[in-house]
Amino acid sequence: MSGTIPPAQPPPGPRDPWVHPLSLWHWRHNPLRRRSDRLQGWIALGLLLLVPFLGLVATFAIGDVAYRHYVMTAAHQKQTRHLTTAVLTHDAPRHPEPGSEEAKKTRYPATVRFTDPQGRTRTAKTDVLPGLTADSKVEVWVDTDGALTDPPMTAEQIRSRTMGWALLAFLTVALAGTAAYGTAAHVLHRHNMAEWESKWAETAPRWTTFP
Structure with missing residues (x-):
C-alpha cells in the first residue's frame, strides 16, 4: 500500500555554509x-x-x-608656509577656570593682524589661548597667498x-x-x-x- 511521501530532508553535511569553514x-x-x-x-x-x-x-x-x-x-608645505608674528586686535575670551588643565588645552577664536609675504597688512581669525589681551603677540602660519593656514606636517603626523x-x-x-x-x-x-x-x-x- 502506498503511503504519503515524506518531505525532502536537507542533504547531509553542515546546513549553514558559514559555520566552521575548516571543520x-x-x-x-x-x-x-x-x-x-x-x-x-x-x-x-x-x-x-x-x-x-x-x-x-x-x-x-x-x-x-x-x-x-x-x-x-610636508616638504612642499615647508617651502610655501611661513611662520610670522600676529597681534590680537581685541581681548580673547577668558576661560571659566583659569589655570586649570582644561584651560591650558582650550583655544578661542580671535581676530589678529599680521603682515603677509607680499608686505600687506591683513586681518584674520585664529585660535589663541584664553585670556590674551589686545596687542598680545602670537605666532601664526601664513601661505604664499597670505592666508592663515596650518603648520607643515610633522614627522609624527x-x-x-x-x-x-x-x-x-x-x-x-x-x-x-x-x-x-x-x-x-x-x-x-x-x-x-x-x-x-x-x-x-x-x-x-x-x-x-x-x-
Missing part, C-alpha cells in the same frame, strides 16, 4: 562527504593562507606610497597617516577575502540544495511505506 566535516573521509564539501574546505584553507600574505603585501605597498606622498606634501592607510589596506584585503569565501560558500550551498531536490524528485515517486 573536520570538509576533510574527513566518509561516504556522506560531497565533492562540494571538500571544495569548500580547500577554498577556506586557500584564503586563510592567501589573505594574510596579500594583506601584508598591500600594507607595505600602500604604506610606502602614502609615506612618499606625505613626505613630499606623517607616520600616523601612513600607518592609517597601511591598516586600511590590510583590512580591505581581509574583508575582500571574507566576502570571497562567503560568496563561494553561498554558491556551493545553493548547488547542494538544488542537486538534492533534483535527486529527491526522482526518488520520491517510488517511495512507499507499509502500515
Whole structure:
C-alpha cells in the first residue's frame, strides 16, 4: 500500500555554509562527504593562507606610497608656509577656570593682524589661548597667498597617516577575502540544495511505506 511521501530532508553535511569553514566535516573521509564539501574546505584553507600574505603585501605597498606622498606634501608645505608674528586686535575670551588643565588645552577664536609675504597688512581669525589681551603677540602660519593656514606636517603626523592607510589596506584585503569565501560558500550551498531536490524528485515517486 502506498503511503504519503515524506518531505525532502536537507542533504547531509553542515546546513549553514558559514559555520566552521575548516571543520573536520570538509576533510574527513566518509561516504556522506560531497565533492562540494571538500571544495569548500580547500577554498577556506586557500584564503586563510592567501589573505594574510596579500594583506601584508598591500600594507607595505600602500604604506610606502602614502609615506612618499606625505613626505613630499610636508616638504612642499615647508617651502610655501611661513611662520610670522600676529597681534590680537581685541581681548580673547577668558576661560571659566583659569589655570586649570582644561584651560591650558582650550583655544578661542580671535581676530589678529599680521603682515603677509607680499608686505600687506591683513586681518584674520585664529585660535589663541584664553585670556590674551589686545596687542598680545602670537605666532601664526601664513601661505604664499597670505592666508592663515596650518603648520607643515610633522614627522609624527606623517607616520600616523601612513600607518592609517597601511591598516586600511590590510583590512580591505581581509574583508575582500571574507566576502570571497562567503560568496563561494553561498554558491556551493545553493548547488547542494538544488542537486538534492533534483535527486529527491526522482526518488520520491517510488517511495512507499507499509502500515
